[in-house]
Amino acid sequence: xxxxEIIRESIGSWLDGELSPGESDSVRAHVAGCGACDExxxxxxxLQMVLKDxxxxxxxxxxxxxxxxxxxxxxxxxxxxxxxxxxxxRDFFTAPRIAWSVPAVIALVLALFSLDSYVPGWRxxxxxxxxxxxxxxxAYGRSxxxxxxxxxxxxxxxxxxxQEGENEAAEDATKSGPAF
Amino acid sequence: xxxxxxxRSLVLLSSLLLVSFAGWCGAAEKSPQSVQVTIRSILAANxxxxxxxxxxxMEQQLKSLKYRSYRSLKDESKTVPWQGTxxxxxxxxxxxxxxxxxxxxxxxxxxxxxxxxxxxxxxTTVKIANKGNFILGGPPHExxxxxxxxxxxxx
Numbered sequence: 513x514x515x516x517e518i519i520r521e522s523i524g525s526w527l528d529g530e531l532s533p534g535e536s537d538s539v540r541a542h543v544a545g546c547g548a549c550d551e552x553x554x555x556x557x558x559l560q561m562v563l564k565d566x567x568x569x570x571x572x573x574x575x576x577x578x579x580x581x582x583x584x585x586x587x588x589x590x591x592x593x594x595x596x597x598x599x600x601x602r603d604f605f606t607a608p609r610i611a612w613s614v615p616a617v618i619a620l621v622l623a624l625f626s627l628d629s630y631v632p633g634w635r636x637x638x639x640x641x642x643x644x645x646x647x648x649x650x651a652y653g654r655s656x657x658x659x660x661x662x663x664x665x666x667x668x669x670x671x672x673x674x675q676e677g678e679n680e681a682a683e684d685a686t687k688s689g690p691a692f
Numbered sequence: 693x694x695x696x697x698x699x700r701s702l703v704l705l706s707s708l709l710l711v712s713f714a715g716w717c718g719a720a721e722k723s724p725q726s727v728q729v730t731i732r733s734i735l736a737a738n739x740x741x742x743x744x745x746x747x748x749x750m751e752q753q754l755k756s757l758k759y760r761s762y763r764s765l766k767d768e769s770k771t772v773p774w775q776g777t778x779x780x781x782x783x784x785x786x787x788x789x790x791x792x793x794x795x796x797x798x799x800x801x802x803x804x805x806x807x808x809x810x811x812x813x814x815x816t817t818v819k820i821a822n823k824g825n826f827i828l829g830g831p832p833h834e835x836x837x838x839x840x841x842x843x844x845x846x847x
Contacts, residue, residue, distance in 0.1 A: 615706040622710065644826035647801070647817040654813070661756040668756065671814055671830030 519543070520552050527556055643667050726773045727792040727800060728845040731780045733766040736829065737836025750841060753827065757839065765838075784833045785809050788840065798822045800844045806831070822846050 519542045525531050526539045543549045605613075644667035649656060651671055659668040734747065736759035746764040747754060754762050765783050772778040777791045786808045793801040799819045806813045806828065813831060820826050825843035832838070 611703045614703065615710050618707060618710045622713075644818045644820040644824070645799075647819060649814065649816040651814045652812055656814070659756065661753070664752040664756060666753040666756060666825075666827060667818070667820075668827040668829060669814070669816060669818075670757075671828075 515542070516546060516549055519546070519549050523549070523553050523556055527553070527560065726771050726776075726847075727795075728769060728847065729772050729778060729780075729790050729792070729802070730767065730769040730825075730841075730843045730845075731782070731788055731790075732764065732841040732843075733783050734839040734841065735761075735763045735765050735783075735833055735836050736839045737761050737763075737834070739835065753825075753841070754839070757827075757829065759836070761836075762839075782806070782838070782840065784831065784838060786813070786831065786838075788842075790842070792844065793817070795822075795846050800846055802842070802844055804828065804842060806840075818842075820844060 519539055522531060522539050526536055531539065543553050643660060643665050646658060655672040657670040659670065736757055738760045740761045742761040742763060744762055744764045747762050768780050770778045772790060772792055774792050777789055780788045782788050786806060789805040791803040793803055799821055801817060801819045803817050805815050818826055823845045825841050827839060827841055829839035830837055
């Protein structure tokens with residue numbers, strides 16, 4: 513977009529007094545030095561004048577009292593809660609508040625992911641996966657049982673002392689082993 | 693409706709700061725300096741129905757072993773650097789040597805070796821969840837079986 517196109521888009525707002533003082537000064541300075549943009553300004557001002565005259569003439573013929581009565585009635589009328597909630601939601605979720613929800617959602621997601629560090633055992637409301645993964649095991653000739661207990665998410669490595677030459681008493685104690 | 697430039701910049705800046713903070717936290721999680729290793733020695737037996745109140749937090753885990761009684765014999769915690777080694781004295785003249793290998797996806801890989809009077813009983817490499825544990829059991833002790841709960845925490 514050229515500078516003139518940008519300025520022309522702002523001329524209407526400038527004439528309506530909707531621009532900030534800085535932006536107004538910028539538009540004013542440009543229009544003063546640019547014949548084409550000044551022509552756009554003159555046409556817009558002329559259009560505004562025509563519309564104002566036309567509307568003022570029409571307004572004199574309009575009966576406003578019934579309109580104001582209706583407005584008054586609507587102001588005094590108590591709205592149902594669901595309508596108020598709907599309006600509140602609409603106001604809340606439209607810009608500019610929606611823009612703040614972006615960092616707010618990021619913060620919430622970060623908090624959820626880091627909650628496990630502060631509250632051990634918590635993970636999105638479910639039990640934490642405490643299962644251990646056994647990469648390798650060497651029991652030097654003994655028998656080994658590997659148990660994964662679902663309820664407590666526990667991994668158990670159980671050694672059986674069934675090698676020759678082991679202490680008999682010890683063997684008795686462990687031969688039966690745990691009844692997994 | 694357009695956001696004023698100042699507010700838009702502020703929102704963008706906040707998002708950027710949050711994302712950077714998350715990245716920093718993630719990086720911090722990946723590089724802990726050392727691991728806190730805790731070994732809990734427990735005697736599991738069938739001579740009585742005693743359950744040591746000190747083991748209350750592990751009740752559900754121990755009940756899967758189906759012994760009748762559980763008694764805490766010893767608790768020991770040590771800080772072990774990555775790739776370093778620490779030895780824990782275990783009842784019955786045994787020694788447990790633990791060496792943390794790596795930290796990935798919030799899981800700690802531990803190399804564990806149990807010896808009895810310098811004779812190796814078991815060598816294993818296990819990956820456990822950070823702040824989690826696993827159980828190594830079976831060696832006979834005082835008419836029952838020795839149960840070791842091996843847990844690790846990377847701060």
